[in-house]
Amino acid sequence: MKKLFTMIVLAAAAFILSSASVFGQNRTVRGKVVDEAGAGVSGAYVIIQGTRTGALTDVDGNYTLQVQEGSAVLEFSCIGFENAIVKLSPGQTRADAVMKEDAELLEDAVVIGYGVQNRRDVTTSIVSIKSEDFAERPLTDFREAMAAKMPGVQVATLGGQPDGNISVRVRGIQSITSGNDPLYVIDGVPCDSRAFANLDSSDIESIEVLKDASSAAIYGSRGSCGVVLVTTKKGKSENTVVHYDGQFSVASISKKIELLDAYEFVELFKEARNGSYLIEHPTGSIGDPMSVRGKDYNKYPEDLVKEYASGASGLVNTDWQDEVFRTALSQKHSISISGKSGSASWHVSGNYLNRQGILINSDFTRYSVRANVDGSKGRFKYGMNLAPSYSITNFINSESNYGSDGVVVNALVVAPIFPVRNDNGLYNWDMTGKYRVGTDYQYNVHMNPVALANSISDVRQKMNIMGNAYGSYEFIKGLVYRLSIGGDFYSYNRDYYKPSTIPTANMNTGYAPYNPEAGQYLNYQPNTPTATAASNQYFHWNVQNQLSFDRKFGDHSVKAVAAYEAEVYTNKTMSMTGIGAVGDDKIQTLKGKTYSPDDLPLNNIVSYSFASWLLRAQYSYKGRYMLSASIRGDGSSRFAPKTRWGYFPAVSAGWRISDESFMENASWLSDMKLRASVGRTGNAQIGNSEYLALYGTGTLYVGNGSTVATQVYPSQIENGDLGWEKNTQYDLGVDATLWQGLLGFTVDAYYSRTTDMLFDIPVSSVSGLTTSNMNIGSMQNKGLEISVSSRKQFSNGFYYDVSANWSLNRNKVLHTDAEDAPIIKAASYAGAYYITQVGQPVGCYYLLKQVGVFHNQEELDSYPHFLGTGVDQTQVGDFKFIDANGDGILSQTDDRMIVGNYMPDFYYGFGFTLGYKGFDVQANFQGVYGNEILNLERRYICNMEASSNMMKLSLERYPYGELNRATRKSSGKNGASTNTFHIEDGSYLRCQSLSFGYTMPDKWFRRVGMNKFRVYLQASNLFTLTNYTGYNPEVNRNSSDALRPGEDYGSYPLPRTFTFGINFNL
Amino acid sequence: MKRLIYIIAAVLCASACSDAFFERYPANSMTEGNVYKTEDDFNQGAYSCYAKLKTQSGFLITELSYRSDESELQSMAVSTQARYDYDHFLDNDGNSILSNVWDAWYNGVYRCNIVLDHFATTSLDVNTDNMRKYHGEALFIRAWFYFNLYRVFGVVPIVTKVETPATSATIARCTDAEMLSRLEKDLQDAADLLPLTRTAEKGRVTKIAAQALLGKVYLTFDKYDEAEAVLSEAMKDTGYGLENTHEIVFSQTNKMGKEMIFALTYNKSIDMGHGYWHSFTTNDDARRGNPKPEFLAIFDQTKDSRYDFVHGTVTHGTAYVMKKWDDTFDATYTTVVGNDFPLLRYADVVLMRAEAIGLGGNIAGAIPYLNQTRTRAGLTPLTSSDLPTRAAFVQELADERGREFAFEGQRWFDLVRLGLAVDLFKSLGYPINDYNVISPIPRSQLEIYNNDKVLWQNQGY
Known part of the structure; x- marks a missing residue:
């Protein structure tokens, strides 16, 4: 410790002495340094050329310097300004200087990680957006701002939850078993998605995405899925600016799924039961009475059918979607004060967001504050960001699938013949089995979705304090040491209560038959209530030591960074679930509840650490030839000592061809740069302790009275060979500007290869294990990204800005395990499968291919179909499947084929801004083409069993159309085998936003001290052109599992939102 | 503050990369560092x-x-x-x-x-x-x-x-x-x-278990002399012996009695039990099918008390439970019962000794051992004239083991060891070949x- 301080002090002293040595001066020169507006420039460095003697300006820009007799040259420098030179004649004792702002540096600085770089000099593939690109969109999750704006960055809105549900993939999927989320870095501090759960987009200045491995390699082991760099706002203006931003939104469901009404449903309900009766009794007739129909599932309640068949009006006909979705209101207010005075600048903001979900009883409220303060004293600079935030979500279970408390799924499946409430005002529960005949236990039992949404309380609170502080010292011009300490504390609390008024959705028991004496159809028994309390806390700290050098020597510009960094994450979890007594909902906490052995309180603490060093050098000659090289070494607690450190090098080069003399005549070409890069990154998104030998505990009874013993068993074998997944990527790019910005384009082509991919592969059981994680697989991605933009300002005040981008990515698995065995994985429903095999993209749908239905016996007899007896056998009106292996025998397993993939052929975005004086129109579109979605919803709402409500599509059933016929017991495995009938094209084009704005002339508000007063109307998700029949073609239920993407199985529909916004400065 | 300085120092020092910084273990598991220390x-x-x-x-x-x-x-x-x-x-x-x-x-x-x-x-x-x-x-x-x-x-x-x-x-x-x-x-x-004697933990093995298992190993490898030696050694252990009746071995009031050498132990009243073993949904012989009639044929259905023990059932609600494995649900944990499952019994040692002696060539010498479980079950003792040949002895031994250890996981291995499996299952109509014994x-x-x-x-x- 003591040694350390001695070292620091000595080092600092050496620099100070060498740079400020004082000898032989004999006159005092004074002066003031001002910017072009006449304001003093503080912290500017004045140096006598050819010496090491210099001084710094004070807060007002004044300086004092001892200068030798005779003439001399003073050089003034300050970050953000171009250097200025003043010649001193002999005897001159006053020298003022005017410094010009370095327009280049300020206007187009790109954050590249551990530094910034001028956009002109960037040699890698980086895309960025600025606050003005998204300031007026009603965003909850800031990541939505990136959608459709960045080629190579696919942002999917997986659901319409009020607190957001976003997935980001940079250049496709890089790993099969590890995570595919990019690394997020907020103001230089790496973090997980939890850290920005409460980040308000109003506080963001810019978002940069490092796409190629060469740029991302500076984040080494965490860079393989791209890096998203978020920079928050800082004070810029000398005048203190108070900015207010308000948004008021109205949202409603953007698309409903067309379902049967009650009359159509009852017709199909009857037809389906007749259908199954005829399967089991081929000689029967649909007119046969219920008494002779054998199995209960061949019968239907005659009263009900008669009632609806009569076509009488006024019968119950509930549209459950209308009952659970609503028009939702939101508001957002954000106020910030920012400014700069002398040596300090600040940006302080407060944000409030309240967003109702379009599902009843779901909403999200967020409060956040941020203070970013920077300052300097001489060569010392310091700064601090602090951002505490709190949010509370009233969560509605929208994504759960069939058979659970999922509100969306239940709204789709509950038959329209049931009312929401009984006449007495209580929730109706007839859908739990009123029309189930006898022991037809497979009759689909549903829950009242309105009751679920309103009765279950699931409150989730997130608190996050994010911050960092830094100090830097410039030893000599351009050489800066910087120490930065940052991190976040995150706390998540969940309180869940399911009251006893919700009966069990149990298909076998719990059904109380109709009770005429109660005067109501009260198929209802109170259940045991459930209470859960869970919490999750993160503490994460990060320390960075950085020495950087940035200096121009004539035509040569050199930048270099050396850094050392360490960080530790600690996560503490706790969860308790208790079951109460039937009918008792008085206290809605864990108090008085009992715990089953499976729900015992569970807590755990895990921790992981990273230590890293990195070196980067960047060189530019006249901005014409650019070269960059970097290497990072990462060590992580997630790997065994032997494989702990990974090394991630990168190089890139750029050539500004437009600056070459042979291009002089091409005056139309304003700027053109060719780029090439190669880099290696890693993926450390694996478990925290997978290499360790671990022991678990369990109980054991060994015949000792009432005593239970504790056993300690080996739960995980040591795996010292477990190492990093590595990704090597090559990128070639062109950036060009033509006709002074009238047309600009960027093209990137890349090839990446992931190697040492982790697979849990089967191993010899003689070892005691059946599988083990090994670095064995490989995969490639190749792609092309194009973006084009055009902007022009006309002298009459009209301006436009048009941009478009297009991205293509092709993924291919090269190697799985030693035998290259395909990985077959079941979807959320076990009858649907995915296959990942060599030569194909990851996670292809692997299903029977359906081609129409059998129209007659002759057709059936001449084509392979399912054999067997009764319902196992395909009959006329059932689906016809392709006998893929051509053996003449149709098999549910052997005839599966690859029938599509969630990965699109390409995706694109385009948008424009048109303006005239204060008026402007903006629009943004995004689209995906050629992806397929596994719509498992159809298994329930289009299975022709009519045990639940059906899609309108079911009207096209045989013999009325080309879908399978109605039967309560699907024959020919129509129901049991998910097939291409459940695969749909997910291509879409969405109008993501359209807005009209008017910025009022400042003179209108001069008297009240306002300026830049602006109002706008904005529509989000205005329309989507797609053939997809589900709610949202971006859906991806298991978004974190690369092996089974693209499943729709209960998703929160997207809202269409209209926003009125107002903002102004004070 | 102190912590902060420590953090900075830790990072600046080269020693920050020492192993300690990377040693992070999940709190809910143990690592090599905290097991096998005491x-x-x-x-x-x-x-x-x-x-x-x-x-x-x-x-x-x-x-x-x-x-x-x-x-x-x-x-x-x-x-x-x-x-x-x-x-x-x-x-x-x-x-x-x-x-x-x-x-x-x-x-x-x-x-x-x-x-x-x-x-x-x-x-x-x-x-x-x-x-x-x-x-x-x-x-x-x-x-x-x-x-x-x-x-x-x-x-x-x-x-x-x-x-x-x-x-x-x-x-x-x-x-x-x-x-x-x-x-x-x-x-x-x-x-x-x-150790020779059991402690309070009755489900743990003692010396006799190792000897008994070794005896079975020897028999499996046809090492009859070695088997006889180790089994006779085992029988010197006076802490174990045959119970007076077959039924009492399985009685819920005599758990881990002197005949139980090694068993999987259960206790239903502390939720350390199991579901019913060998229970049927009907008590009708024709419909329930099990135990198989061919297997029940090895019993003397009138004299052998063990017959009713595997054929008879006790009714518990909708379940008909084989008498041998009868127990009642616990009052608190209403889905579990507490029968122990024997892996080695003293009766096994006795019958293995019969096997070792008999197959070693001395059928007459084996008969007294064979008779011990027979007579306990109410059957008449056999004499040498009942078992004139080695084949007759093997068949009787297999049958007696079948009766004694019915539904104790022994029967298949006994039939294979005694060389009877292939013929028996062929006669029962199964497509068995010689190689199917493994x-x-x-x-x-x-x-x-x-x-x-x-x-x-x-x-x-």
Whole structure:
């Protein structure tokens, strides 16, 4: 410790002495340094050329310097300004200087990680957006701002939850078993998605995405899925600016799924039961009475059918979607004060967001504050960001699938013949089995979705304090040491209560038959209530030591960074679930509840650490030839000592061809740069302790009275060979500007290869294990990204800005395990499968291919179909499947084929801004083409069993159309085998936003001290052109599992939102 | 502040990259650093070996009763395909019952090897009474797993220390001689290490268990003299003996009585029980099918008290429970019962002694042992004239073992060991061949090895 301080002090002293040595001066020169507006420039460095003697300006820009007799040259420098030179004649004792702002540096600085770089000099593939690109969109999750704006960055809105549900993939999927989320870095501090759960987009200045491995390699082991760099706002203006931003939104469901009404449903309900009766009794007739129909599932309640068949009006006909979705209101207010005075600048903001979900009883409220303060004293600079935030979500279970408390799924499946409430005002529960005949236990039992949404309380609170502080010292011009300490504390609390008024959705028991004496159809028994309390806390700290050098020597510009960094994450979890007594909902906490052995309180603490060093050098000659090289070494607690450190090098080069003399005549070409890069990154998104030998505990009874013993068993074998997944990527790019910005384009082509991919592969059981994680697989991605933009300002005040981008990515698995065995994985429903095999993209749908239905016996007899007896056998009106292996025998397993993939052929975005004086129109579109979605919803709402409500599509059933016929017991495995009938094209084009704005002339508000007063109307998700029949073609239920993407199985529909916004400065 | 300075210092110093910074362990698991430090840690390790044995009870209780002639699965559902195939000698290397026991028993071996490896390296005194016991238990249980692997699959790879997945795939199937010498050594060592008398923990093994198991190993390898020697040694242990009746052995008021040498123990009143074993949904012989009528034919249905014990049922609600495994649900934990499952009984030692002596050539000398369980069950004692030939002796011995150990997971192995299995199951109409007495090595394992010099398939498959 003591040694350390001695070292620091000595080092600092050496620099100070060498740079400020004082000898032989004999006159005092004074002066003031001002910017072009006449304001003093503080912290500017004045140096006598050819010496090491210099001084710094004070807060007002004044300086004092001892200068030798005779003439001399003073050089003034300050970050953000171009250097200025003043010649001193002999005897001159006053020298003022005017410094010009370095327009280049300020206007187009790109954050590249551990530094910034001028956009002109960037040699890698980086895309960025600025606050003005998204300031007026009603965003909850800031990541939505990136959608459709960045080629190579696919942002999917997986659901319409009020607190957001976003997935980001940079250049496709890089790993099969590890995570595919990019690394997020907020103001230089790496973090997980939890850290920005409460980040308000109003506080963001810019978002940069490092796409190629060469740029991302500076984040080494965490860079393989791209890096998203978020920079928050800082004070810029000398005048203190108070900015207010308000948004008021109205949202409603953007698309409903067309379902049967009650009359159509009852017709199909009857037809389906007749259908199954005829399967089991081929000689029967649909007119046969219920008494002779054998199995209960061949019968239907005659009263009900008669009632609806009569076509009488006024019968119950509930549209459950209308009952659970609503028009939702939101508001957002954000106020910030920012400014700069002398040596300090600040940006302080407060944000409030309240967003109702379009599902009843779901909403999200967020409060956040941020203070970013920077300052300097001489060569010392310091700064601090602090951002505490709190949010509370009233969560509605929208994504759960069939058979659970999922509100969306239940709204789709509950038959329209049931009312929401009984006449007495209580929730109706007839859908739990009123029309189930006898022991037809497979009759689909549903829950009242309105009751679920309103009765279950699931409150989730997130608190996050994010911050960092830094100090830097410039030893000599351009050489800066910087120490930065940052991190976040995150706390998540969940309180869940399911009251006893919700009966069990149990298909076998719990059904109380109709009770005429109660005067109501009260198929209802109170259940045991459930209470859960869970919490999750993160503490994460990060320390960075950085020495950087940035200096121009004539035509040569050199930048270099050396850094050392360490960080530790600690996560503490706790969860308790208790079951109460039937009918008792008085206290809605864990108090008085009992715990089953499976729900015992569970807590755990895990921790992981990273230590890293990195070196980067960047060189530019006249901005014409650019070269960059970097290497990072990462060590992580997630790997065994032997494989702990990974090394991630990168190089890139750029050539500004437009600056070459042979291009002089091409005056139309304003700027053109060719780029090439190669880099290696890693993926450390694996478990925290997978290499360790671990022991678990369990109980054991060994015949000792009432005593239970504790056993300690080996739960995980040591795996010292477990190492990093590595990704090597090559990128070639062109950036060009033509006709002074009238047309600009960027093209990137890349090839990446992931190697040492982790697979849990089967191993010899003689070892005691059946599988083990090994670095064995490989995969490639190749792609092309194009973006084009055009902007022009006309002298009459009209301006436009048009941009478009297009991205293509092709993924291919090269190697799985030693035998290259395909990985077959079941979807959320076990009858649907995915296959990942060599030569194909990851996670292809692997299903029977359906081609129409059998129209007659002759057709059936001449084509392979399912054999067997009764319902196992395909009959006329059932689906016809392709006998893929051509053996003449149709098999549910052997005839599966690859029938599509969630990965699109390409995706694109385009948008424009048109303006005239204060008026402007903006629009943004995004689209995906050629992806397929596994719509498992159809298994329930289009299975022709009519045990639940059906899609309108079911009207096209045989013999009325080309879908399978109605039967309560699907024959020919129509129901049991998910097939291409459940695969749909997910291509879409969405109008993501359209807005009209008017910025009022400042003179209108001069008297009240306002300026830049602006109002706008904005529509989000205005329309989507797609053939997809589900709610949202971006859906991806298991978004974190690369092996089974693209499943729709209960998703929160997207809202269409209209926003009125107002903002102004004070 | 102090912490902050420490953090900065830690980072600046080169020592920040010391191992300590990277040593981060999950709080809910233990790592090598906090196990096997005390005698009690070894005790908990020994428990883990028992625990694995216990999770394998289903194979012994259910699957082996189907494999033998005790039970038959008459019709098959998708979920019972593997059982149906195993029962009906539709043997195939993809059967999940086989891959499950292969995986689980080797996991048991692994658990034992973890304990034994730590015995080899510990700085603790390994000669205390407790440590000797735990050591003996790990050896005994490992031998138990290997013996059963041998009885199901034939020779198998033997590992005696923890191996990595890579190195274990290089270890070839052993020879018969290697298997015998491994089991012989481990069980002799276990017998030396294990205590004579049981403590309060009645589910733990003692010396006689190791001797009894070794006796069975010898019989399996046709080493009758060695079997006779170790079994006669075992019978000198006065702490164990036959109960007066067969029924009392299984009585819920006489749990772990003097006849129980080793059993899987359960206690329903502390939620450490299990569901009913061998219960039926009907009491109608014709409809319930099990026990199979052919199996019941080995009983003298009028005289043998054991007949009613397996044929008769006790009604509990909608379940009809085989009398042998009768118990009532606990009042608090209303889905569990508490029968213990015997793995080694004194009656087994007695009948094994009969087998050792009889097959060693002295049938007359064997008969007194054979009669002990017969007479206890109410049958008349046999004399030499009843068993004139070796074949008659073998048949009677098999029948007597069948009656005595019905539904105790012994029958299939007895029939194989005594050479009766193939003829019996042929006569019952099953497609059995000579090679079916040992099962195929699981295909999943063969595919992983992909090397038939190391792991080859058994003949016939």
